[in-house]
Amino acid sequence: MKVVVTGGGTGGHIYPALAFVRFLKKEEPHARIKYIGSETGLESDFVPRAGVAFSSVKISGFKRKLSLHNVRTVYRFLKAVKQAKKMFKEDRPDVVIGTGGYVSGPVVYAAARMNIPTIVHEQNSVPGLTNKFLSKYASRVAISFEDSSSYFPKEKVAYTGNPRAQEVSSIRSENPLASFGLVPEKRTVLVVGGSRGARPINDAFLDSIAEIERKDYQVLYVTGQVHYEKVNEKMEASGRPANIAVEPFLHNMPEVLPHIDVLVTRAGATTLAELTALGIPSILIPSPYVTNNHQEKNARTLETRGAAYVHLEQDWSKTHFIETLDELFETTATWERMHEAALNAGVPDASNRLYQVIKEVIESK
Incomplete structure (x- = not known):
């Protein structure tokens, strides 16, 4: 199985992604996993430290009002889409998972345009702009709060919870x-x-x-x-x-x-x-x-x-x-x-639920 994970900007997008990557390595020891993030985001530090292969694209987020910054962002988005497509042509993944943050926008969008199965994972009860945009193109949308289902196409939604939950609940440590x-x-x-x-x-x-x-x-x-x-x-x-x-x-x-x-x-x-x-x-x-x-x-x-x-x-x-x-x-x-x-x-088996959704979208292609 070849898997690409993307997401970043804040720990809220990165930690669930890395938690799922660690789960996937146990379930699929031979899986080839790559993380695509922003070259300036926290993920550029966190992901390599976690021992996960990392590639970057250059992208910035939209402002919520008209500005020259947004014109540059559109240009960078289109350029990042081309970068991601080039990566996928060289080594076509079986699935691409986006956990949010503006960097996941061009990566998941590029995969969807190439008919690669895609999953968007939303951690919050109210989704951000990127995930709402991507939900139109993604194969499935995994949510952490049942309340957020109303923001996405009903037929695509899967209630999985947040992978960080399963990772934390499995830790057994002496009282520190x-x-x-x-x-x-x-x-x-x-x-x-x-x-x-x-x-x-x-x-x-x-x-x-x-x-x-x-x-x-x-x-x-x-x-x-x-x-x-x-x-x-x-x-x-x-x-x-x-x-x-x-x-x-x-x-x-x-x-x-x-x-x-x-x-x-x-x-x-x-x-x-x-x-x-x-x-x-x-x-x-x-x-x-x-x-x-x-x-x-x-x-x-x-x-x-x-x-x-x-x-x-x-x-x-x-x-x-x-x-x-x-x-x-x-x-x-x-x-x-x-x-x-x-x-x-909570959802104690969140990583396993997300894993099942991944297998479904790969098998249904």
């Missing part, structure tokens, strides 16, 4: 909390604002340090590099409470998550796939700075199912932080109910 100076047996809240951090999450945490110190749970706060020094100074001034640990970034997040009781974070698709795979109750503060406000719509999907509390960024504060945690930990029954709801909201 002691390495952060925390107690492995204690209830633990993980607070994450993203790789660059999030100011409202950061400010609410700083205001809450004195109250957290009096609680019978502990907090691991991943600040992001931007806020780390400021938080460290405040922790020092507060006498470094024993039940709070602060880190700028977690390189072993998949190993930490299975040992977390509550996650306080943004509502990116990959994060939600991870927490539903593990059944982690969550407090979600969606980023308002994303396209189509898709993070809030992602978060509301879990809230509706009883798996998460959702607070908008403009309302988030120390009071909401402490009161919501108190409500969640007040009785074991509350946590258990949200744990079960989170598990039921």
